[in-house]
Amino acid sequence: MENLFEAPMTRREVAISALDLRYENCRMKPAVLEERLLGSIAERGIEEPLEGVELGERSVLLNGFTRYRCARKLRIETVPFVSLGRDEATGIIVLLRIANDKSLSILEQAAFIDELKNVRSLSGAQIAAELSRSKAWVSMRLGLIGGMSAAVRQKLFGGLFPVYAYMYTLRPFMRMNGGGKEVEEFVLAVSGRGMSVRQIECLARGYFHGGDAFRQEIRQGKLALPLERMKEVAASADGCTEFERAMLRDLEVAQKYLLRVMGKSGDRRLESGAFHAQAQLLTAGILSRVEAFVQSVRRLHDRGGPA
Template identity: 30%
Template structure:
């Protein structure tokens, strides 16, 4: 374990703000890895924080803070950095230079510096030690990408690199294309192939036809394979029994429910931005009656099973 620096001090988690986390993505797998690390080894490194109008805000260490909240820790060891909000955002890019930040996260940070702090693109480039063309490309990426697709990225529905590929499409086609990517679970490479085909299309009608064909290719759980597979040829599959389907559904529900609970208890809704949070809240509210109905059905079925067992025993 690292020896605490003299500048480190314990900070109450309840008093620790995470405003900058809206500029970062939340990876559930990485969060779970961090939770296990904290459980096993404790806090190895201090998080970085800065003061903003009397509020202590996280600069670096968002996964540690979220994992600590899930574990119910009261405090974290932190190192205070002397910086204002704009400087903190610049430091955030520098701390993750060439590692850790996706192109979208870099774009969100640059857009914030450009719009919220009114720094010019050349000034941002100079502060980050980057060429102004790099700043322009990142800013163009997030300005060109449909906000709904960006919300999908924040919710973990589409990979950041897949969203970058989708950003090449006209704005009006991006949401539909992202929907195909999400519904069919396309890889980044498959998304790039989809985007290439759509860019070759001559108009919106032709692109809509291409999207419909891509959806059709993955019918019956992708049995026809990726683009390039022979149409009509399906791999041989072992017939699944009703018990197989039931067991698979039970595993899926348990896994997804546990993952969703971890995301919510970790404060995800407060960190994904207002647009994504609004979408998530609507979906969560719509989920409640579904879960209630499932709970009632489970009680009914299990109650019938228990009655049958008692009858057989008698």
């Protein structure tokens, strides 16, 4: 690819009506920041230019969507603009190189990298080389955006569901379950309800580890009662004996590996003769104990009364 910095970036004024917003879905919509920025722009104008690329008579916007929305609200007709390159791929690469982790979130980085790979046809190795990053850095972001449904992406980028809760609370459940359908249902049920990360984590624990009745309540948007129930569970755990706490840990481990085996067992990568020879011995042992295991778990469940 050409030298990305071969020409200086020249600032000029462009009509707000000439801005092309095709990449708006690659950027987050931070409502709090937008409200704060609106007052600043009303008082001092737009000090930092918007960034993108020039394509004929259109100025394709890559960076500055919050400033753009503020300008629209304030009925500002022209905005400062600088071009980052001769085409969209170059502009995206320049933006990824000059932006730090504060100005571009990991989800925004992932969305732009996905654009480079799947629309602009750059390989992961090419992207890594252009950005002076490792292949693992690129692969992690491609996996992040690739495993996200359109509905979940809309909620996250729209600021209706906390990114932190998705990254560190929900994604581990996706890896264990081998799919994202339940995660999508949870995100859609909880989005836009003004819940804290701690509250979401509490509900997620019950949703993914609890029974069908608990999940159904959350799917229907009835969050207050399940949340209160999970708070009671957390509080009652402090009154357990050491033996009881050890048993709870065993149950958590059993559920974790049960989900992992269910998710991985159909993977086509499990194909070698050596693997299947050992797997048959292990699965035979497991199957011989399944009925007894289920009965013991059911007895334990029934001793506690209705969930």
